[in-house]
Amino acid sequence: xxxxxxxxxxxxxxxxxxxxxxxxxxxxxxxxxxxxxxxxxxxxxxxxxxxxxxxxxxxxxxxxxxxxxxxxxxxxxxxxxxxxxxxxxxxxxxxxxxxxxxxxxxxxxxxxxxxxxxxxxxxxxxxxxxxxxxxxxxxxxxxxxxxxxxxxxxxxxxxxxxxxxxxxxxxxxxxxxxxxxxxxxxxxxxxxxxxxxxxxxxxxxxxxxxxxxxxxxxxxxxxxxxxxxxxxxxxxxxxxxxxxxxxxxxxxxxxxxxxxxxxxxxxxxxxxxxxxxxxxxxxxxxxxxxxxxxxxxxxxxxxxxxxxxxxxxxxxxxxxxxxxxxxxxxxxxxxxxxxxxxxxxxxxxxxxxxxxxxxxxxxxxxxxxxxxxxxxxxxxxxxxxxxxxxxxxxxxxxxxxxxxxxxxxxxxxxxxxxxxxxxxxxxxxxxxxxxxxxxxxxxxxxxxxxxxxxxxxxxxxxxxxxxxxxxxxxxxxxxxxxxxxxxxxxxxxxxxxxxxxxxxxxxxxxxxxxxxxxxxxxxxxxxxxxxxxxxxxxxx
Numbered sequence: 386x387x388x389x390x391x392x393x394x395x396x397x398x399x400x401x402x403x404x405x406x407x408x409x410x411x412x413x414x415x416x417x418x419x420x421x422x423x424x425x426x427x428x429x430x431x432x433x434x435x436x437x438x439x440x441x442x443x444x445x446x447x448x449x450x451x452x453x454x455x456x457x458x459x460x461x462x463x464x465x466x467x468x469x470x471x472x473x474x475x476x477x478x479x480x481x482x483x484x485x486x487x488x489x490x491x492x493x494x495x496x497x498x499x500x501x502x503x504x505x506x507x508x509x510x511x512x513x514x515x516x517x518x519x520x521x522x523x524x525x526x527x528x529x530x531x532x533x534x535x536x537x538x539x540x541x542x543x544x545x546x547x548x549x550x551x552x553x554x555x556x557x558x559x560x561x562x563x564x565x566x567x568x569x570x571x572x573x574x575x576x577x578x579x580x581x582x583x584x585x586x587x588x589x590x591x592x593x594x595x596x597x598x599x600x601x602x603x604x605x606x607x608x609x610x611x612x613x614x615x616x617x618x619x620x621x622x623x624x625x626x627x628x629x630x631x632x633x634x635x636x637x638x639x640x641x642x643x644x645x646x647x648x649x650x651x652x653x654x655x656x657x658x659x660x661x662x663x664x665x666x667x668x669x670x671x672x673x674x675x676x677x678x679x680x681x682x683x684x685x686x687x688x689x690x691x692x693x694x695x696x697x698x699x700x701x702x703x704x705x706x707x708x709x710x711x712x713x714x715x716x717x718x719x720x721x722x723x724x725x726x727x728x729x730x731x732x733x734x735x736x737x738x739x740x741x742x743x744x745x746x747x748x749x750x751x752x753x754x755x756x757x758x759x760x761x762x763x764x765x766x767x768x769x770x771x772x773x774x775x776x777x778x779x780x781x782x783x784x785x786x787x788x789x790x791x792x793x794x795x796x797x798x799x800x801x802x803x804x805x806x807x808x809x810x811x812x813x814x815x816x817x818x819x820x821x822x823x824x825x826x827x828x829x830x831x832x833x834x835x836x837x838x839x840x841x842x843x844x845x846x847x848x849x850x851x852x853x854x855x856x857x858x859x860x861x862x863x864x865x866x867x868x869x870x871x872x873x874x875x876x877x878x879x880x881x882x883x884x885x886x887x888x889x890x891x892x893x894x895x896x897x898x899x900x901x902x903x904x905x906x907x908x909x910x911x912x913x914x915x916x917x918x919x920x921x922x923x924x925x
Contacts (some may be wrong), residue, residue, distance in 0.1 A: 403534075404895045408605060423538070424542045426538040427538045428537075430537075431526055431537055432537055436543050437526070439544070440518065440870055443517050447513045447517070447572075448572060450510065453557075455843075456509070456695050457830050458477070458683040459486065459509060459574070460509055461476035461505075461693045461832035462487065462764070464504075466487065466492055466495020467498030467502075467505065469499075470498075470499045473495070476832055477832045478840065478854075479738050481781075482848060483667065484848050485696060487795045488574050490577045491616060492665060494512055495510050502685055505736050505833060506833075516571050519577075520580050521544075523583035523584050524583060525540045526584065526587045527584070527587045528540040530587035530588075530591055531590060531753070532714065534760075535760045535761075539756050539760050542755075542760065543756045546752040547562055547563065547749070547752060549697050549699070550748075550755075552697035553694060553695075553696070553783075554691055554862075556687065559573045559575040559688065560575040560618065560620060561745050562576070562743060575621060577619040578614045579618075579621055581610045582614055585610040585614070585652075589607050591603070591646075593645075600648075604648045604652060604655050608651055611625060611656040612655070612656035612660060615656045615657065615660050619672065620742045621723075623740075624725065624746035624749075627721055627746075630653075630724070631720040632717050633649045635714070635717040636717075638664070643647055647657075666785045666846075671846055672817075675846040676737075682736065682737050685732075688738065688741030688742055688744050696748065699751050702750070705751070718750045718751075718754045721750045722751065722754075728743050729741060729743055805830075807910045807912050808830060809834065810910070811834070811913065811915050812835055812836065815915070817835065818881070819835075819836045819840050820839070821839070821879050821880070821884050822858065822874075822875070824862065825842055825891065827886045827913075828840070829843075839854055840858050841858070850902060857874045858874075861875075862896045864894065871899055881918055882904075882915060882916060882918060883900045883915075883916040883918065884914070884916070885900065885913065885915075885916065888912060904916030905917050
C-alpha cells in the first residue's frame with residue numbers, strides 16, 4: 386500500500402515537473418516569437434515600410450474605382466459645387482436649398498472642378514489618394530507628438546491596431562478606418578476631418594516648447610483647423626474637443642497655469658463662432674434644429690447593436706483604462722474614453738443615435754492605451770503580457786481572414802463598371818434641367834451624373850416634404866396605384882424623365898406599362914431605359 390502511494394506521488398511529481406517544463410518551454414517560444422516581432426517593429430523606418438504597404442494596397446482599390454454608398458452623394462455635392470462654387474444649387478433635388486455636405490473640404494474641391502472641368506469622380510479619386518498619403522503622415526506625426534519613447538514602434542503598432550483590431554461584424558461607415566472600409570472612405574470629408582484632427586492635436590501638444598509668439602501662432606493654427614473639422618464633420622469634432630480637454634486636464638505641468646486653459650477655450654469656443662458665419666449652410670440651424678429626430682439618427686441605431694462581437698478583441702483590454710490612468714499620456718486616453726462614453730450613452734438614452742458614431746473614437750483611445758501598455762516595457766519577463774499579446778495577435782489575424790473568406794468583395798471580384806458607363810452615356814444625352822423619377826437604388830446614383838431626382842434617399846435637411854416625396858415615389862411604382870394618381874405625381878414634381886432600371890424589382894408591371902405609355906424611349910441599354918415624359922398626356 387505504501388509503495389503504491391509512493392508511486393502515485395512520484396508519478397504526480399514527474400507529471401507536475403513535466404507540465405512546468407512544458408509551460409516554461411511554451412512561454413519561452415512565445416516570448417521569443419513576440420520579441421522578434423518587437424525587434425522588427427523597433428527597427429529604423431519600420432513604420433515607413435508598413436505605411437508603404439498600406440498605401441499600395443489601398444491605391445489598388447482607389448484606381449479601380451470601387452465606391453461605397455455615400456460616395457455618390459459626395460460626388461453629387463462636388464458636381465454641384467463645380468458648376469457654381471459660390472452659390473450652388475441643391476445637389477440631389479431641384480430646389481434652391483443648402484446642403485449639409487457643402488463643407489470647406491467639398492467647396493475647395495468644387496473650386497478645383499470649376500477651373501479644371503474635371504468630373505467629380507476624378508476629383509474625388511485624386512482626393513482619396515492625397516488623403517491616404519496625408520493620413521499615414523498624420524498618424525506618424527500624432528504618435529510622435531504624444532509619445533516621447535519608442536515612437537517608431539508605437540506608430541507601427543497603432544496603425545496595425547487601427548486596421549485590424551476589430552471584430553468580425555465591424556461597422557462599415559464613414560469615419561471608420563479599418564482595413565475593411567478604408568478604401569471606401571478615403572475620398573470622404575470625414576477622412577479629411579480626421580486627418581486635420583490628428584494634425585491639430587499634434588500641433589497643440591508641441592506648442593508648449595515654443596516661445597510666446599510661436600505658441601500663440603500655433604494655437605491660432607489649431608483653432609483654424611478645428612473650425613474646418615467642425616464644419617466638415619461634427620462627429621469628429623466631438624472627439625477633437627474632448628481630446629483637447631483631456632490633454633489639458635492631464636498635463637500636470639500646466640495645471641497651475643491659466644495659459645493652457647485659455648488656449649483650450651480659444652481652440653474650442655472660437656470655432657463655433659466662426660462656423661456660424663459659414664456661407665454655404667446655416668451651421669447653428671443644422672446643429673440645433675435640423676438634426677433633431679432626423680433620418681441620420683434613425684439610421685445610426687446600428688452603433689448600439691452587437692457590440693460584443695464587433696469589438697471582440699478589445700474587451701480583454703478594457704482593464705487598461707484603470708492602469709496608470711494618472712500618468713500622461715495614458716491618463717489622457719482613459720479620460721477621453723470616459724468623456725466619449727458619456728456622449729455615447731447620451732445618444733442612446735435621448736434616441737439621438739447619431740452620437741453613437743463616436744464609438745470609433747472610443748476604440749481609437751483603447752488602441753492608444755494598448756500601444757502605450759505594450760511598448761512601455763520589454764515583453765520577455767512578463768508572462769501576463771506574453772499571453773495577452775499572443776491572444777490579441779491571433780484575434781487580429783483572424784479579422785482579415787474572416788473577411789477574405791466571407792466577403793469576396795475585398796478581393797475586388799464583384800466590381801462591374803458597365804452600369805456606370807451606361808449612366809455616363811445617359812448623362813451625355815440629357816439636358817441639365819432633367820428631373821428624373823426612378824427606383825430607390827438608382828436614385829442614389831443619378832445626382833452624381835448631374836440629374837435631379839424626385840426625393841433624397843439620404844438624410845435630408847431643410848427639405849420639409851422629403852418624406853412625402855419618398856412616399857409618392859413608392860406610390861407611383863405600386864401595382865394598385867391608378868394611372869390618374871401616377872400622372873398627378875409626375876405633374877406635382879414637374880418630372881421630365883423616368884429611368885427604368887432593368888435589374889430593379891421595385892417597378893410593378895402596371896407602373897411599367899403606364900411609364901412606357903406616357904413616355905418616349907430616348908435610350909435603351911442593357912441595364913437602363915430612359916423615358917422622356919410626353920406633354921399633355923391624359924391617363925388611360
